[in-house]
Amino acid sequence: MKLLLKGGRVIDPANQIDGIMDVLIAEGKIAAVGQSVEAGDAQVYDVSGKVVTPGWIDMHVHLREPGFEGKETIWTGTRAAAAGGVTAVASMPNTPPVADNQSVIRFIRDKAREAGWAKVYPIGAITKGSLGEELAEIGEMQAAGAVAISDDGKPVSNGQMMRLALEYAGMFDLPVISHAEDLKLANEGYMHEGYISTILGFRGIPSVAEEAMVARDLLLAAMTGSRLHIAHVSTAGAGEMIREAKKRGVKVTAEVTPHHLTLTDEAVQSFDTSTKVNPPLRTEEDRQALIKGLMDGTLDVIATDHAPHAREEKEMEFAYAPFGLVGLETLVPLVVDRVINAGHLTWSEAIAKVTCNPAGILGVPGGNLGVGKAADITVIDPEKTAVVRKESFYSMGKNTPFEGWELKGWPVMTVLDGRVVMQEGRLVE
Amino acid sequence: MINWQRKDLLGLQDLTADEIKLILDTAGPMKEILFRPIKKVPVLRGKTIVTMFYEPSTRTRTSFELAGKYLSADTVNLAMSTSSVQKGESLKDTALTIEAMGADILIMRHEATGAPHFMAKTVSSRVINAGDGMHEHPTQALLDMFTIMEKKGSIEGLSVAILGDILHSRVARSNIWGLTKLGAKVKVVGPRTLLPEQFRQLGVETYYSVEEAIKDVDVINVLRLQRERQKKGLLPSMREYSRLYCLTRERLKLAKPDALVLHPGPMNRGIEIASDVADGLQAAIEEQVTNGVAVRMAILYLLMGGNRDEVAA
């Protein structure tokens, strides 16, 4: 089976390509990229006017399986990915049971392979049960397919444990992904501590709760020489420390979410529980600083922190609702409309943050349209305008703060290993 | 303004000065009813008022119930479990039940900010916020303001100090919104662990010294201090709090000679307020209770479409 994507604007930052070209796919791999590629017996898709990029990689996703199948499953989560133009996700280990051993890692990979909607790269836990007390079997998990380790959602509070994790993971060149939050300083808060939390009488999570932990982890990364990745950076101060550490040569990378790039704590005044996320939506100043960090390369990756919850879990008092929002099906239009169209990044710069950069950090294939690579491709219609409608999400989670947003620039085709899995927003069943 | 336009009363942050004045102006004639031999007018006959208190508060609930009864409404108290959501039914299911009952007015207190707002969006009954988390307690602030108006004639230009645990106080927040909208100068004072600096952005002055704060003020509103603040480490001891912040006779002398002392109750005598001040001539704490009924009558009446001039006649 051959496919020819004809006449699109191919943007492949890994190979410094940006131009009107054809992409030929054969046997699930990229066979040729260039001008006027001969179609032969290939099925031809006219993608003129569209943007053709390597398949997007979302390196921060909660698929919820095993254990929380009422929120999402590997099947529904990877379908949401395909629908959203995402061909690979890295799954966070905070499931019951925690992905802290090779069996759970294998289970996730097997389930994902059976589903066949997107590639899933499991992230293993740093500590057993993510309890922060004993290192998990990191070597075995890597052998089983884990691409990084993280106690996301449950920060490693014990500094000594984090040091050991960095040293140990360093032997395997696995990045340690830090959910940077000092739980004592966070003080069981549920939104950013500032003016809005003051008038609402909501318990606040101060910026220092994140920054204190980023500072600690940067010091430990410098000390150990191991690779550290800071998840969901949300404050101006955290961004500044990462920028400075990079200058000193610390092996640190960092990600930012679309919601921290587009929303502030003002949104919480609606009492919409889908604005309750951790780290919380911060201030306009922080948002501007994150955009700056994205522009100057301090922030390497855009990742969603896709965190689905059952309807009834979110339909309640703000204080009691769980943290998290869904992001897979709004990632592409938010990046195109609010990052590229807004003039913060060029197409090529933005595409790097969701393709080759996360692939490089995780050491996974993909994010690259080189000949011979797996044919994972996202096709975007930069002119398509549509309104976000959560009821049409493939994800089981409907907890989006973007409901009703009109955005320009949507994924119109997803190709996974040479197979068209999504067209015009609908999955190809 | 003569008529009330909103479906609900959720807080003072959203209200205009005119809306606040409408309530205060309507409370005057309501208070007269309270001094009649037969304290009952038929204006809400056939209307059903449901009270739903997730936090126990006999005072506020009784005040609302009396207000409803004096206006001839039927009042029903739904006994709610006071613990949080894990037990019992969800707020959404409760809302659906309320909707099916067809209550005209729902009066709700909840420990979580925004719970009455959630309810107001979900049910067609009119919703009155009787206190949500640390957010707002609009009827308490309105009765405080009504008491100030009665004693001082007007709120505009007055200097009002709010003393105590500002951080955790919905009474403080609602008072700040209401008083500043009506042109008072508001000073808030308390220990720094209970007074975040962000309060300055609400257009009030913040003080850590009670002596500085109450100098020459017209009104001092003293807040109740919860003992659990000490357990959470926000205060070293109740003793030190009372040494630094208790409104004593000596401190009261720093305010204007005719300064009015308010307290939303129940009081911790000797902790936030000295007994001789609480029982003294400048305190209007018992009158606040009477005024609470009058103000709540005004709110119930206006929410059900009543017109200020009708009741005044």
Ligand SMILES: [Zn+2]
């Ligand atoms: Zn996290």
